Amino acid sequence: MVEKTRDQNGVLEPHTNSAPPEPSNALSRRALLERDGALPQGWSGAVWLDRTLEGLVALSIIGELVVVLLNVFSRAITGNSVLWTQEASHFALLMAAFVGGAIAYPKGAHMAVRAVVSKLPAAWRPYQAALVDWMILVMGAGSAYYFIPVLTQRWDEKTPIMRISSMWLSIPMAVGLILICWFAIYRLLLRRASQVFGAMGAVAALIVVAALLQPLVSTASTHALLACILSILFVLLLIGIPIAFVLALASALYIYWGDFSAVSAVPLAMESGAKGFLLLAIPFFILAGAIMNWGGLMTPLARLFEAWIGHFRGGLLQVIVPSTYVFSGISGSKVADVAAVGTSMRDMLDERKYPRGEVVAVLSASAIMGETIPPSLVLLVIGSITSLSTAALFAAGLLPAVVLAVCVVLLIYFRARKLDITPSPRATWRVRFRSVGAALPVAALPLGLVVGILLGWATPTEVSALAAGYGFIVTAAYRRATRNVLWETLRETATTGGMILFIIAAAAPFSQALSIGGAAEQIGELMSALHGSKVLFLLLSVVVLIIMGQILEGLPAVLIFVPILMPSAVALGIDPIQYSMILIVAMGLGSFAPPAGIGFYVASAVGRESMERSIRHFYPYLLALGGGLVLIAAVPWFSTILPTVLGLT
Numbered sequence: 134m135v136e137k138t139r140d141q142n143g144v145l146e147p148h149t150n151s152a153p154p155e156p157s158n159a160l161s162r163r164a165l166l167e168r169d170g171a172l173p174q175g176w177s178g179a180v181w182l183d184r185t186l187e188g189l190v191a192l193s194i195i196g197e198l199v200v201v202l203l204n205v206f207s208r209a210i211t212g213n214s215v216l217w218t219q220e221a222s223h224f225a226l227l228m229a230a231f232v233g234g235a236i237a238y239p240k241g242a243h244m245a246v247r248a249v250v251s252k253l254p255a256a257w258r259p260y261q262a263a264l265v266d267w268m269i270l271v272m273g274a275g276s277a278y279y280f281i282p283v284l285t286q287r288w289d290e291k292t293p294i295m296r297i298s299s300m301w302l303s304i305p306m307a308v309g310l311i312l313i314c315w316f317a318i319y320r321l322l323l324r325r326a327s328q329v330f331g332a333m334g335a336v337a338a339l340i341v342v343a344a345l346l347q348p349l350v351s352t353a354s355t356h357a358l359l360a361c362i363l364s365i366l367f368v369l370l371l372i373g374i375p376i377a378f379v380l381a382l383a384s385a386l387y388i389y390w391g392d393f394s395a396v397s398a399v400p401l402a403m404e405s406g407a408k409g410f411l412l413l414a415i416p417f418f419i420l421a422g423a424i425m426n427w428g429g430l431m432t433p434l435a436r437l438f439e440a441w442i443g444h445f446r447g448g449l450l451q452v453i454v455p456s457t458y459v460f461s462g463i464s465g466s467k468v469a470d471v472a473a474v475g476t477s478m479r480d481m482l483d484e485r486k487y488p489r490g491e492v493v494a495v496l497s498a499s500a501i502m503g504e505t506i507p508p509s510l511v512l513l514v515i516g517s518i519t520s521l522s523t524a525a526l527f528a529a530g531l532l533p534a535v536v537l538a539v540c541v542v543l544l545i546y547f548r549a550r551k552l553d554i555t556p557s558p559r560a561t562w563r564v565r566f567r568s569v570g571a572a573l574p575v576a577a578l579p580l581g582l583v584v585g586i587l588l589g590w591a592t593p594t595e596v597s598a599l600a601a602g603y604g605f606i607v608t609a610a611y612r613r614a615t616r617n618v619l620w621e622t623l624r625e626t627a628t629t630g631g632m633i634l635f636i637i638a639a640a641a642p643f644s645q646a647l648s649i650g651g652a653a654e655q656i657g658e659l660m661s662a663l664h665g666s667k668v669l670f671l672l673l674s675v676v677v678l679i680i681m682g683q684i685l686e687g688l689p690a691v692l693i694f695v696p697i698l699m700p701s702a703v704a705l706g707i708d709p710i711q712y713s714m715i716l717i718v719a720m721g722l723g724s725f726a727p728p729a730g731i732g733f734y735v736a737s738a739v740g741r742e743s744m745e746r747s748i749r750h751f752y753p754y755l756l757a758l759g760g761g762l763v764l765i766a767a768v769p770w771f772s773t774i775l776p777t778v779l780g781l782t
Contacts, residue, residue, distance in 0.1 A: 183236060183239070183240075186232055186235070186236050186312070186627075187236060187623070187624050187627045187628070189228070189232060190228055190229055190232050190233045190236065190627040190631060191623035191624070191626065191627050193224070193225045193228040193229060193305075194225060194228075194229055194416050194417075194420065194623075194626060194627070194630070195623070196221075196225065197221060197222055197225035197413060198417060198420070198598050198601055198602065200215070200218050200221050200222075201218060201222075201413065201417075201594060201595055201598040202598050202599070202602055203215060203218075204218045204595070205591060205595050205598065205599065216294050217294045217295050219294070219410060220292050220293075220294050220295050220302065221295075222410050222413050222594075223302050223408050224301070224302050224305065225413065226407050226408055226409075226412055226413060226634065227302065227303065227305040227306050227309075227404065227407055227408070228305040229416050229627070229630050229631050229634050230305075230306075230309070230407040230631060230634035230635050230637070230638050231305050231306045231308070231309025231310065231407070231631075231635065231638070232305055232308060232309045232312065232631065233309075233627050233628065233630055233631015233632070233634065233635070234309060234313075234377065234631045234632060234634065234635025234638075235309045235310075235312035235313045235316065235631075236312075236627060236628055236631055237628050237629075237631050237632040237635070238269065238313060238316050238317075238375070239316045239319075239320065240628060242628050242629070242632050243375035243376070243377060243378075243632055243635075244375060244376045244377075244632070244636065244688075244689060245370075245373055245374065245375040245376065246370045246371055246373065246376075247373060248371075249371045249372070249373070250371075250372070250373040259324065259325070259328045260328050260331055260332055261372065261373055262324075262328075262373075263321065263324050263328040263329055263331070263332035264332040264335055264336065264372065265372070265373050265374050265375075266317045266320045266321050266324075266332070267317070267321070267332050267333055267335075267336040268336060268369070268374050268378065268382065269313060269317045269374070269375070269378050270313075270314055270317035270318065270321070271336060271340070271382075272313075272378045272381050272382050272385075273310050273311075273313035273314040273317060274314050275385065275396075276310050276381065276399065276400040276403065277307065277310040277311055277314065277400075279396065279397035279399070279400050279401075280303075280306065280307060280310065280397075280400035280401070280404070281307050281310075283303065283400075283401065284300045284303055284304070284307060285300075287299040287300040287303060288300050303404060306400075306403070306404050306407075310400075343386060343389070343390075346390070347389060347390055350390040350391075351390060351391065351392050355391075355651055358387070358390060358391055359647075361390075362383055362386060362387045362390070365383060365386065366379060366380075366383040369382060369383065376636060376639075376689040377632075377635045377636040377638075377639040378639070380636070380639040380640050380642075380643045380689075380692075380693075381399060381403065381639045381642065381643075383643060383646075384399050384402075384639075384642035384643045384645075384646045385399045385642075387643075387646040387647075388642075388646050388649075391646075391649075393646065393649040394649065398642065398645070399642040400642075402641045402642035402645050403638040403639060403641055403642055404638070405641060406637060406638045406639075406640065406641020406642070407634055407635075407637065407638035407641075409517050410592075410594055411513065411516060411517050411523060411592075411593060411594055412513075412517055412634060412637065413594045413597070413598075414508065414513055414593045414594045414596075414597035415510055415513055415514075415630060415633055415634060415637075416626055416630035416634070417594070417597035417598050417600065417601045418508045418510065418513075418597045418600065418601075419510075419625070419626050419629050419630045419633075420601040420604070420622065420623075420626045420630075421578070421597065421600040421601040421603075421604040422460075422473075422604075423621075423622040423625045423626055423629075424601070424604040424605055424608050424618070424619075424622045425460075425473070425575070425578070425604050425607070425608070426472065426473045427613075427618045427621050427622050427625075428604075428607075428608035428611060428613035428618055429477070429611075429613055430575045430607060430608065430611060430613070431456070431460060431473040431474060431476075431477035431575075432477045433568070433571045433572040433575050434456050434459055434460065434477075434572050434575055434576065435452060435456050435474070435477050435478050435481070436568050436571065436572065437568040437569060437571070437572035437576070438451075438452040438455050438456050439452050439481075439557055439560070439568075440560040440564050440565045440568040441560070441565055441568070442455070443556060443557035443560065444556050444557055444558065444559040444560070445546070445556060446545075446546050446549045446550070446554075446556060447542075447545040447546055447548075447549040447554060447556065448485070448487075448549070448554055448555065448556035448557050449478060449481060449482055449485065449487060449557065450487065450491065450492070450495050450545045450549070450554065451542060451545055451546075452478070453474060453478065453492075453495050453496060453499050454495070454499050454502070454538050454541050454542055454545070455538075456474050456477075456478070456499075457470050457474050457496075457499035457500060457502065457503050458499070458502065458503065458506060458534065458538055459576060459579055460473055460474055460503075460579075461500075461502075461503030461506040461509070461534075461579075470499070470500050470503050471496050471497070471500050471732070471735050471736050471739055472735070472739055474496065474499070475492075475496050475736065475739035475740060476739060479492075479739070479740070479741070485555070485557075487554060488552055488554075488750070489740050489741060489742035489746075489747070490740075490742050490746050490747040490749070490750035490751075491548070491552060491554075491750045492740045492742070493733075493736045493737050493739075493740035493742050493747040493750065493751065494747060494750040494751040494753075494754050495541070495545065495754070496736040496739065496740060497725045497732060497733055497736040497751055497754070498541045498725075498751070498754035498755075498757070498758060499538075499541060500721075500725060500732060500736065501537065501718070501721040501722060501724075501725050501732075501758055502534050502537040502538050502541060502758070503534065504534075504717050504718060504720070504721035505529075505530030505531075505533045505534045505714055505717050505718065506530055506531065506534045507526075507527035507528075507530055507531070507582065507583055507586065508527065508582055508586075508593070508596075508597065508600075509530060509717070510633065510688065511688060511691055511717050511720070512526045512527060512530055512713075512717070513593065514637060514688060514691060514692065515691060515695055515713050515717075516593075517637070518637075518640070518644065518692065518695065518696060519695065519696075519699060519709070519713075521709055521710065521713065522776075522781055522782070523586075523593045524586050524587060524589070524593070524779075524781050525710060525776040525781035525782050526710065526713060527583065527586050527587065527593070528587050528775040528776045528779055528781055529710045529711075529713070529714055529772045529773065529775060529776050530714060530717075531583070531775060532771045532772070532774065532775060533714045533718065533765045533771050533772055536761050536764055536765055536771055537718070537758055537761040537762075537765075539761075540757040540758060540760060540761040541754060541757060541758070543757075544753060544754060544757045548753065574607050574610065574611075575607060578600060578603055578604065578607070581596075581599070581600070581603070582596055582597075582600055585599070587779055587781070588779075633688065636688060636689060636692065637692065640689075640692035640693070643692075643693070644692075644696045647696060647697065648696070667705050667706065667707055670701065670702065670705055670707070671707070671712075671715060671766050674698055674702070674712075674715065674716060674719070675715065675719040675762065675766070677694065677698075678690060678694065678716050678719035678720045678723060679719050679720075679722050679723040679726065680723060681693070681694060681720070681723060682719065682720040682721065682722065682723020682724045682726075683723045683724070683726060690720050690723070691716065691717070691720060694716070695713075695716065698712075698716070699712065699713075708769055708772070708773055710772055710773055710776060710782065711765075711766075711769045711772035711773055713772075714765055714771075714772045715762070715765060715766050718758075718761075718762050718765060719762060722755070722758060722759065722762065726755060727744065727748045727751065733747070733751070
């Protein structure tokens with residue numbers, strides 16, 4: 134499960150239970166969180182409630198997995214689909230998004246910008262944390278206030294297939310919003326009165342100021358209003374409010390100040406944003422990657438590549454690149470990629486005394502490469518928020534990843550002599566073929582994913598369900614399917630999947646608000662200053678995404694900026710598929726680039742090396758990947774040839 138820990142500077146760093154970084158001092162993780170105010174003293178987390186909610190979310194995901202697999206087999210055998218699966222998916226998605234998102238909140242699993250907060254004096258941090266809890270309470274209570282009456286209106290509405298009350302499909306969202314309020318109140322009750330009331334006064338003052346400014350702001354130009362809202366959004370992010378809650382708050386404020394619609398449109402848009410059938414692929418892919426990761430199935434892949442290419446100059450560093458390429462096609466998550474590949478090869482690398490800083494650098498560079506490899510969660514999200522075909526995006530991502538992989542492999546080759554890295558002994562043919570047999574069941578998964586989607590045998594959601602089911606079978610075949618592995622897999626899926634789906638749900642009203650306010654047209658007017666230059670536009674896009682990748686991490690940056698920038702790119706004649714690849718790679722560079730890229734912290738933790746000592750090793754790889762990005766931007770063929778050949782565009 135993706136959790137958070139803190140380094141000696143108090144910066145939150147996600148990691149996985151498969152490779153927990155060792156604390157830099159004797160304090161426990163909980164003590165570190167309490168020390169910096171992220172958790173109140175005495176916080177118990179209501180363990181029984183967490184476990185119950187995790188079980189409910191896991192059951193809904195497993196239930197929907199069974200339903201989707203039933204639909205696949207029904208169509209294969211009878212040629213007919215099970216019609217009610219679409220309605221069942223709405224319930225499962227809302228359960229995962231809102232109840233799972235609520236679970237992620239008290240665990241600190243929601244994405245938040247900690248760079249500024251970590252620099253605050255220690256005495257201020259509990260007040261900042263209380264302020265965050267109050268803001269989340271305001272968002273949750275406001276959304277619940279406007280959404281719960283909708284349930285009564287839907288009592289008499291019937292779903293078209295199952296003919297049940299529409300209210301039942303919306304209950305998970307109402308429950309999730311109430312849980313968010315409960316967790317916020319519970320956290321506040323455990324804090325000191327001075328912290329609670331001080332933060333409450335600040336929040337009350339902000340609400341009053343927002344109300345008083347409404348008459349003035351509503352008469353401002355649309356350009357000024359958009360600039361004001363984006364400024365407020367970044368201020369809220371910098372004070373440490375999780376990104377999902379910031380998106381919902383900014384949406385409500387934009388609609389309220391601009392008088393574009395009723396504020397009740399925000400929770401309704403959040404519900405609608407979490408209902409897309411394609412979004413089911415996200416928890417299913419997370420489930421598939423988690424079961425492979427927790428089952429330790431990365432080791433056969435690493436042994437396979439060591440046997441075949443470990444004797445090349447660079448040795449095991451060369452092995453990291455194709456291992457990450459393949460595992461990226463299973464996990465869909467860069468954090469999972471780094472954790473799985475790094476932990477499975479860490480002991481081998483340490484035994485042969487590879488420089489840890491170089492290992493961290495190669496892990497980070499390989500994870501950036503893996504951003505475009507299907508089933509990348511970012512590709513799935515772009516497919517869900519644009520009109521682009523997900524299958525076309527999956528096909529388009531394969532060759533750009535190869536371009537970046539070649540850049541990394543060549544750099545390893547030239548740096549290996551300088552670092553005096555001894556490659557592995559050349560393996561015998563018997564060892565090579567035995568490694569193929571051992572790794573084939575694992576390697577078949579990403580191959581089957583890509584082939585199934587690209588050839589149209591099944592939808593991305595159905596393929597993801599098959600991948601999850603296959604993951605359980607392979608884990609059982611390798612005798613790794615213990616009770617602990619299964620439970621931790623489901624916990625990770627509930628928390629991580631809930632967090633991602635909640636961000637997507639919160640981004641829906643923000644995108645709608647930007648559309649209502651004419652943000653695309655305004656950005657288009659600003660871009661006119663570039664005199665129609667594709668090169669300048671692409672350069673500006675890359676710079677923006679690298680910076681935002683540092684601040685927001687990958688997924689939120691894409692959710693915010695793709696709807697804003699994509700229309701301008703299309704208007705300039707840039708292929709939207711190619712532009713998506715450019716944005717994803719640029720975002721990946723930002724997510725891993727020092728000093729603020731959170732991915733680099735993850736790689737440093739997995740590689741057991743300090744960030745400071747790893748940075749100097751990483752800069753050459755950053756330059757090489759930048760060169761690869763220039764190639765991808767300059768040669769559209771890399772991104773468009775496969776979708777064109779396969780008839781997906």
